[in-house]
Amino acid sequence: MSSDPLPCHALVLFGATGDLARRMLWPSLYALHREGLLPEAMRLVGAARKPLAHAEFVEHVRAAIRSSGNAGLYDDTTFEAFALRVRYVAVAVGEDRGLDAVGPALPATPGGVIYYLATGPDLFGPICLHLCAAGLVDEHSRVVVEKPIGSDAASAETVNEAIGSAFGEHQIFRIDHYLGKEAVQNLIALRFGNAILEPLWNSNAIDHVQITVAETVGLEGRWEYYDHSGALRDMVQSHLLQLLCLVAMEPPAAFTASAVRNEKVKVLWSLRPITGAHVASNTVRGQYAGGYLEDRGVPGYLEEEGARRSSDTESFVAIRAEVDNWRWSGVPFYLRTGKRMKQRSSEIVIRFKPAPFNIFAGIGQSLSANKLLIRLQPDETITLSVMNKTPGLNELQLGEVPLNLAPTAAFATPRRRIAYERMLLDVLRGNPALFVRRDEVEASWRWIDGIVEGWRSAGQGVRPYAAGSWGPAAAAELIERGGHSWNE
Ligand SMILES: NC(=O)c1ccc[n+]([C@@H]2O[C@H](COP(=O)([O-])OP(=O)(O)OC[C@H]3O[C@@H](n4cnc5c(N)ncnc54)[C@H](OP(=O)(O)O)[C@@H]3O)[C@@H](O)[C@H]2O)c1
Numbered sequence: 001m002s003s004d005p006l007p008c009h010a011l012v013l014f015g016a017t018g019d020l021a022r023r024m025l026w027p028s029l030y031a032l033h034r035e036g037l038l039p040e041a042m043r044l045v046g047a048a049r050k051p052l053a054h055a056e057f058v059e060h061v062r063a064a065i066r067s068s069g070n071a072g073l074y075d076d077t078t079f080e081a082f083a084l085r086v087r088y089v090a091v092a093v094g095e096d097r098g099l100d101a102v103g104p105a106l107p108a109t110p111g112g113v114i115y116y117l118a119t120g121p122d123l124f125g126p127i128c129l130h131l132c133a134a135g136l137v138d139e140h141s142r143v144v145v146e147k148p149i150g151s152d153a154a155s156a157e158t159v160n161e162a163i164g165s166a167f168g169e170h171q172i173f174r175i176d177h178y179l180g181k182e183a184v185q186n187l188i189a190l191r192f193g194n195a196i197l198e199p200l201w202n203s204n205a206i207d208h209v210q211i212t213v214a215e216t217v218g219l220e221g222r223w224e225y226y227d228h229s230g231a232l233r234d235m236v237q238s239h240l241l242q243l244l245c246l247v248a249m250e251p252p253a254a255f256t257a258s259a260v261r262n263e264k265v266k267v268l269w270s271l272r273p274i275t276g277a278h279v280a281s282n283t284v285r286g287q288y289a290g291g292y293l294e295d296r297g298v299p300g301y302l303e304e305e306g307a308r309r310s311s312d313t314e315s316f317v318a319i320r321a322e323v324d325n326w327r328w329s330g331v332p333f334y335l336r337t338g339k340r341m342k343q344r345s346s347e348i349v350i351r352f353k354p355a356p357f358n359i360f361a362g363i364g365q366s367l368s369a370n371k372l373l374i375r376l377q378p379d380e381t382i383t384l385s386v387m388n389k390t391p392g393l394n395e396l397q398l399g400e401v402p403l404n405l406a407p408t409a410a411f412a413t414p415r416r417r418i419a420y421e422r423m424l425l426d427v428l429r430g431n432p433a434l435f436v437r438r439d440e441v442e443a444s445w446r447w448i449d450g451i452v453e454g455w456r457s458a459g460q461g462v463r464p465y466a467a468g469s470w471g472p473a474a475a476a477e478l479i480e481r482g483g484h485s486w487n488e
Contacts, residue, residue, distance in 0.1 A: 006140045007039050008428055009111025012102060014127055015118030016046025016088070017060065020146065024177070025118060026061050027068035028420040033082045034073055037425055045105045047091045057088035069418055093123045099130045112140035114427055121148055125162025132166035144173040144427055147238040151229065152452070153445035160438050173427050174436040178239045178346075180419030180426075183380040183406070184246060185434075187348070190382065190405065192251055200352065202327045207369060208484055210334045210349040211243050213377075214341035216293055218467070219315075223306040230313040232285075232448060235337040241268065241444045242436065243348055244333055248323050257433040261440060268443035272322040279454025284463065284474040286316030288340040291467030298340060298467045314462050315339045318475035319451070320482065334479050336486065340467035346376035349487045365398045373402070373487070380416070381406040 011029070015021055032038050046057055061083070066074050087105045092098035106113060115131060117124050124145050131137050145163060150156030163172055178184060191197055200206070213235055219226050226234065245264040252259035274282050289300040301307065301315050316338030323333065350372040358367050371385040383402035390397045426434055454460070463472035470476070470488055479486055 006110055006112050008114050008140075008142070009039065009041055009107050009109060010043040010045060011114040011116060012045045012047055012106075013116045013118060014047045014091070014093070014123070015116075016057075017048040017050060017052075018118055020118045021046070022060075022064040023068055024418055024420045025116065025424075026064040027070040028418045028424055030061075030065045030079070030082055031070050031073055031418070031421050032425060032428075033085070034078050037428075038085070039428070041107065041109070042085060043087060043105075043107050044085045045087045045089060045102070047089050047099075047102060049090065049092055051090045052088050054088055058083045058086055061086060069416075072415075093119070093126050093130065099127070099134055099136075102131070103134060103136055106136075110140075112142065114142045114144060116144040116427075118146055121146070121150070121159065124149070124159055128163045128166035137166050139168075139171075141167065142171050142173060142427060142430070143167045144175055144423075146175055148229065148233065149174060149441050150445060151233055152449050153442055156441050156445045160441065164438070169438060170432070172435075172438070173423075173432055174438075174441060175420075175423055176238050176242045176436050177419040177423055178242060178376065179246075179434040180422040181376050181380060182417070183374050183376050183382060184243070185422075186382055186406070187246055187374050188255075192255075198251070203329055203331045205352055206331055207351045207353045208332045208334065208482065209244075209247055210336070210351070210479075210484075210487055211240050211247075211347075212335075212349075212486070213239055213337040213346045214343060214470075215337075215339050216341060216344045218288070218298060218340050219301070219304045219307075221305055223304050226315075227308070227311050227313045231315055231317040231337050231339070232451060236317060236319065236335060237444050237448045238436075239346075240335045240337060241447070244321070244323075244335070245440075247348060247350070248328055248333070250327070255433065257431065257435075260433050261437045265437065265440050265443055266325075267323060268440060268447065270323050270325045270328075271447050272324045273447065273450045274319070274321070275450040275454050276457070279451055280458055280460055282320045282478075283451060283455070283460070284316075284318040284472055284478050285314035285455065285460060286318075286338060286465045286472040286475065287311070287313065287462035288315050288338075288467045289464045291340070291469065293340065293342075293468040300464075300467065301340075312462055316341070316465060316471045316475070318471065318478050320478055332482050332484075334482075334484070334486070336471065336475060338465075338471050342468055342470050342488075344378055347487070348374040348376075350374075351484070360396070360398060363396060365396070367398065368400045371487070 089101035089105045117127055150159045245267045248267045249263035252263045287301045318336040321333040352370040354369040355367050367387055373383045375381045382405040385400050385402050387398050388401040390399045463474055465472040
């Protein structure tokens with residue numbers, strides 16, 4: 001990057017009418033505008049295929065904000081000022097001159113342009129090449145790309161090559177919005193801002209780690225897209241492995257993008273490959289059948305809108321992973337994600353080893369091992385469970401009590417933010433620390449590819465689970481074989 005980059009004066013949002021833009025990006029941009037965090041003259045150019053009049057698009061953006069998690073921030077006066085920034089251009093990626101409208105929509109003054117690619121991943125390469133050919137990329141430009149980057153290591157390399165032919169790696173921001181969540185950043189602060197955890201943060205004190213991303217939603221009309229992907233590619237390759245990296249990485253030398261990402265990629269290189277015969281014993285694939293969620297009947301995967309009669313795509317996966325290095329040798333990392341599960345819950349559980357001896361056994365008291373629980377959804381909290389005496393004069397009785405380490409306990413937090421607000425602000429500031437570097441993407445795909453190949457060669461099919469459950473029984477068996485159980 002130039003040592004003195006020009007401030008950004010425009011953001012072009014490709015996919016401006018899509019689901020992600022509607023639910024997350026416009027509401028986040030509005031919140032940043034409202035808090036005075038967007039550069040004053042910054043223009044926001046929406047780009048999509050539909051021919052839309054300016055006023056029509058502005059109403060679309062207004063409706064998006066009013067129906068989002070940031071709806072409470074809406075007021076007419078602020079929105080009218082925000083709308084002055086907004087433009088709309090119709091584009092057709094893949095067609096000659098399909099991006100011709102973009103250049104004229106940019107401000108004439110010098111400044112950097114952020115291109116946010118919230119389109120299908122097949123368009124990332126073509127958009128970058130078009131922009132470059134049209135002379136719209138210079139050293140002040142940045143590009144933000146959504147997951148997934150490719151569908152295996154080879155295709156990720158192709159996409160990365162195409163993006164890289166237009167933008168330098170320092171200009172590319174590969175977003176994983178989980179890293180924008182307060183609880184995830186607080187995990188980094190807890191680990192590296194305190195000395196007390198470090199002596200415990202290894203195989204001497206930690207028994208195992210669980211990472212769960214459970215969704216109650218089904219496919220929400222996206223059967224075709226999802227069926228090409230499945231839970232392993234859609235969730236594990238990105239969100240779950242990124243969370244695993246933050247738990248397992250060594251302390252970076254500084255809180256800089258390259259130092260943090262160097263440590264994260266080393267974790268990915270240390271993941272023990274799960275291939276061949278090891279795939280069956282270390283992974284479980286599932287697909288939901290019909291069932292009940294909150295007393296409401298919901299259809300099975302194959303009965304969803306747009307579904308084909310048969311499919312071997314997993315909507316659930318559980319994995320027992322291991323990080324082969326000095327810190328983590330012998331500590332299982334259990335990963336689990338699925339759709340139509342019993343509860344919406346994203347969390348990391350660090351289970352410490354049990355006390356070496358229970359002095360309370362003689363008075364009938366059992367001990368639970370300490371647990372650090374980092375919850376990302378539905379609420380963002382961090383708690384450390386410890387054994388405590390229950391109050392009173394009765395004979396000593398023990399109970400497990402969660403100590404709240406979440407920032408809300410200590411700091412006044414004005415509101416819960418959409419994770420994209422943080423990520424967009426970091427792009428504006430040119431800080432890629434919370435974004436995923438090319439080598440991370442490709443290393444995680446290589447690990448995923450081994451599992452996919454193992455499934456294919458062993459013919460490991462999907463096991464049915466009832467919608468509204470915690471997945472197939474085999475997932476419970478997977479963790480119980482190690483003497484553990486899922487945190488549910
Ligand atoms: N939705 C989410 O929650 C979510 C979460 C994480 C990542 N992502 C990723 O974010 C990206 C966008 O997802 P989405 O759910 O928002 O998709 P979507 O609802 O299908 O929207 C796609 C957008 O791309 C535009 N588009 C499609 N083909 C185009 C073309 N040839 N030229 C120009 N524009 C074109 C569409 O414009 P028209 O409407 O005019 O056709 C629309 O604005 C995907 O890569 C997805 O994997 C989405």
